[in-house]
Amino acid sequence: MRETFPFVNLKAQYLAYQSELDAKISKVLSSSAFIMGEEVRLCEQSLAVFSGTRYAKTTSSGTTALLLALLALGIKPNDEVITSPFSFIAAAEMIAFIGAKPVFVDIDERTYHIDVHKIESAITPKTKAILPVSLFGMPCDMDSINSIASCYALPVIEDAAQSFGATYKQKRSCHLSTIGVTSFFPSKPLGCYGDGGAVFCDDEEIDHQITLLRHHGQSERYTHQIIGMNARLDSLQCAILNVKLQHFAEEIRLREEKARFYNENLQGVILPYIPKDRSSVYAQYSIRACNSSHSRQKIIESLHQKGVPIAVHYPLPLHLQECFAFLGYKKGDFPVSERVAEEIFSLPFSAFITQEEQIKVIESLNALMI
Incomplete structure (x- = not known):
């Protein structure tokens, strides 16, 4: 039998905000400022305020946000990064993509998050970061994870692709560890109308690295400080997020x-x-x-x-x-x-x-x- 209603009703959401969205999109089209620009600046400012972080940088997807976070922390081939085997592939995929090794730790059966009691036994001299996935809308036990990481001087990247907007001990997801990353895929709690993501942190140097990495390593026009990539989020998607953030x-x-x-x-x-x-x-x-x-x-x-x-x-x-x-x-x-x-x-x-x-x-x- 044909499904009688949608799994996620994105059309109803659009219709609810249609006049605001259409006006924002029209404004971007009229300005022809499609890459970076005012809507991007406003979006990043609003995301940082919402999450409580000093810095927020939008990215072309949640997957590139993960990649940028790993690169900004200096994760290299043959390094090990601890993460969960029960998740969407993006976190483990990006670890492997740069030549590092995803080291899986089983999950807690009630929360479906990485089992914090099993993390320490997976740490080796090659471990360079812990990357927990805040699954199904709820943050992981970040205090326990951060405590373990601190004992071994390891950074923590929270994959908050599914938990943006949720809280842990009165703090927002994405502001619970060294770096937080999220996704704005259309069906996410906060979604744009295509792929999109963001990286969040409080550390000025990490933010600087993210800024360079997402824009071809460019410190100013045609001056390239490091090897980077094109991982920017466009103005149209940021304009859409600017409307949706208000609701x-x-x-x-x-x-x-x-x-x-x-x-x-x-x-x-x-x-x-x-x-x-x-x-x-x-x-x-x-x-x-x-x-x-x-x-x-x-x-x-x-x-x-x-x-x-x-x-x-x-x-x-x-x-x-x-x-x-x-x-x-x-x-x-x-x-x-x-x-x-x-x-x-x-x-x-x-x-x-x-x-x-x-x-x-x-x-x-x-x-x-x-």
């Missing part, structure tokens, strides 16, 4: 409200666990239906037949991906990641999902839990 606090409130409605009405599922010291922006609303007699595949097929769209984040842990075969990991090395990957799936969710749509999801899923 972001209200969208976070709506996301929390709609997540609470799921929490209170779903039956027989393992819900996302959120410790009291942090909040979630629910980049995805992911559950595990372990109490059903049906397999995940059967549940997904049944929901699709009822017109309910479903996604799986993530079906195969990174250590079992073909591209990471060179690392020598095998099935069974990270049992929690493997078990969660076999059971987890995500329900339709956004600030604009209607209660009628949520009720349809709840009734359809609860019927399978009998």
Whole structure:
């Protein structure tokens, strides 16, 4: 059966802000200032204020934000960077892309984040950074991670592609470690209308390196201080973010409200666990239906037949991906990641999902839990 409503309702969001967005886009088109310029400056200023960091630099994607962060910290071939095997590929991919080695540490089964109790045993003389992924909208246990990192004089990069806007002990995600990075992919809690990302920090030298690296290593026009790349975010995307940022606090409130409605009405599922010291922006609303007699595949097929769209984040842990075969990991090395990957799936969710749509999801899923 055809899905009766979208998994993430981006069209409803656009229609809600259409006049503001259209006016901003028209202004950029009229100015012809498509690269850097005033909208970029305003966006970076607003992002820094929102996150509480001294510096924010926009980038062409969340993936390039990760790459820039690694390069700014001087990560080199044959270095090791500790990260999670249960995540989107970008963090581990960028570590490997520069010739360093992703060292995976299994996850905590309740939060799906890197297990802080297992990090220290993975540290070696080659370890140069820790890169936790703040998954599904909630920050990791950053105090514990930072404490371990401090003992070994290691920087920490928070991959906050899914948690921008969330808090940890009253501080915003992206302002919880040496460097924070995020993504503005359209379906993210704060998304633009294409690829986009940002790097956040308080350190002036790191920010200077990010500034150079994202613009061909250029300190001034045609003067290149270091080898860099083109990783800038364009003015149109920044203009769109400038509009959406004005509504972001209200969208976070709506996301929390709609997540609470799921929490209170779903039956027989393992819900996302959120410790009291942090909040979630629910980049995805992911559950595990372990109490059903049906397999995940059967549940997904049944929901699709009822017109309910479903996604799986993530079906195969990174250590079992073909591209990471060179690392020598095998099935069974990270049992929690493997078990969660076999059971987890995500329900339709956004600030604009209607209660009628949520009720349809709840009734359809609860019927399978009998």
